[in-house]
Amino acid sequence: MKQKQTRTILKKIEEIKEKHKKTEIKDLQLEKAERIAKHLDSFSDSCSECRNDLEELKAETVHLAVLHQLDSKTILAYREFVQQLSNHLKEKHNMTPEGTGTSIGIAIGIAAGFALGLSVFHNIAVGLAIGLAIGLSIGAAKDNKDKKAGKVI
Ligand SMILES: [Zn+2]
Numbered sequence: 155m156k157q158k159q160t161r162t163i164l165k166k167i168e169e170i171k172e173k174h175k176k177t178e179i180k181d182l183q184l185e186k187a188e189r190i191a192k193h194l195d196s197f198s199d200s201c202s203e204c205r206n207d208l209e210e211l212k213a214e215t216v217h218l219a220v221l222h223q224l225d226s227k228t229i230l231a232y233r234e235f236v237q238q239l240s241n242h243l244k245e246k247h248n249m250t251p252e253g254t255g256t257s258i259g260i261a262i263g264i265a266a267g268f269a270l271g272l273s274v275f276h277n278i279a280v281g282l283a284i285g286l287a288i289g290l291s292i293g294a295a296k297d298n299k300d301k302k303a304g305k306v307i
Contacts, residue, residue: 155195156198160194162292163208167219170225177230183236187232194208194239204242211235240307250300250307261289266289267288299304
């Protein structure tokens with residue numbers, strides 16, 4: 155961690171987690187916000203947008219931490235804000251949102267399984283089951299690889 159904003163963000167996120175219900179914390183996607191703060195921190199030397207985003211994330215998180223009650227509008231606004239930061243990391247820094255491999259794997263698995271089911275097995279259900287199993291393992295492997303490379307948002 156290079157920036158002191160990052161430490162503030164992580165500290166405030168802990169405060170928010172202690173103060174509010176589990177369901178609200180889940181809706182806020184605080185775990186994602188934490189990961190994003192760390193990514194922005196690591197790019198902040200070379201990317202001025204990441205520096206600005208980090209500053210804004212700090213302001214938003216500090217603001218959130220002083221609230222005693224969360225309403226759905228506040229939760230939604232924070233989520234949308236975090237999503238914007240995630241988009242920047244994805245577009246400018248070639249990072250991948252969590253679970254991307256799995257969703258790609260499922261899509262490929264269904265398409266391939268359907269084709270295999272029609273042509274090779276003459277049974278769509280069998281084809282789909284095999285296709286999905288293969289697709290899911292490919293997806294999980296990609297997710298793991300991205301995670302190890304520190305590329306998951
Ligand atoms: Zn950046």
